[in-house]
Amino acid sequence: MKDKMIRTRKSLSLMPVILLTACVSSFNGEVESMTAQERYPITVEPDMVTLEIAAEPGHRNTNATQRAQIKALVAEYKYRGHGAVKVAAPSGAMNSASATALAKSISATLTRSGLQAAEVERTTYVPSSSSVAAPVMISFTRYVASVSECGVWDDNMGYAPRNTPNRNFGCATQNNIAAMLDDPYDLIAPRGMGPAYVDRRSKILGNYREGEVTGAERSESESGAISDATE
Numbered sequence: 001m002k003d004k005m006i007r008t009r010k011s012l013s014l015m016p017v018i019l020l021t022a023c024v025s026s027f028n029g030e031v032e033s034m035t036a037q038e039r040y041p042i043t044v045e046p047d048m049v050t051l052e053i054a055a056e057p058g059h060r061n062t063n064a065t066q067r068a069q070i071k072a073l074v075a076e077y078k079y080r081g082h083g084a085v086k087v088a089a090p091s092g093a094m095n096s097a098s099a100t101a102l103a104k105s106i107s108a109t110l111t112r113s114g115l116q117a118a119e120v121e122r123t124t125y126v127p128s129s130s131s132v133a134a135p136v137m138i139s140f141t142r143y144v145a146s147v148s149e150c151g152v153w154d155d156n157m158g159y160a161p162r163n164t165p166n167r168n169f170g171c172a173t174q175n176n177i178a179a180m181l182d183d184p185y186d187l188i189a190p191r192g193m194g195p196a197y198v199d200r201r202s203k204i205l206g207n208y209r210e211g212e213v214t215g216a217e218r219s220e221s222e223s224g225a226i227s228d229a230t231e
Contacts (some may be wrong), residue, residue, distance in 0.1 A: 036170020
């Protein structure tokens with residue numbers, strides 16, 4: 001009789017464990033455990049920026065409007081351009097001679113607008129028709145970031161017994177991050193370090209060798225003293 005009572009007590013003591021085990025859900029799987037970054041990844045892809053400069057027969061130099069367009073392209077290239085700026089003249093077109101001369105003028109305008117000679121690449125392309133005046137093509141590569149669109153509202157957000165995030169969770173944040181990126185290529189590889197400020201470094205090292213103060217002088221407003229008004 002005593003052994004039977006002991007077995008009964010052991011069975012009763014296991015009941016809370018069984019009940020708790022029954023409450024553990026097995027349907028919170030891999031999809032529910034994904035983070036917002038995994039559910040809505042930011043995709044970075046190359047995008048070609050192209051500017052066409054008309055090259056009419058006998059037109060060998062850029063005009064004021066074209067030079068303004070080229071300067072705007074240079075500004076965009078400096079902001080987020082990668083690789084070389086390619087200047088392509090049509091090959092085999094009726095205006096190939098003047099287009100080649102115009103491409104040379106464009107290359108000079110690019111360097112005068114702030115590009116290094118190594119950043120400008122001269123090339124050619126075959127136009128779709130040799131009987132028309134083909135333009136000179138200026139192009140470079142930049143990178144754009146994108147995220148899948150939000151707007152999955154099929155779930156009842158007021159009823160979540162599983163306590164799992166809704167399907168839109170984190171989507172808006174990921175889209176905002178993609179829109180605010182200065183240069184999306186930063187997600188692919190870090191930028192190189194900028195040049196050191198040599199003048200300031202030489203000044204500090206000179207002061208150090210002479211045993212002088214190397215830090216900047218503080219003004220009275222930076223003394224850290226407590227105002228008399230608190231006394």
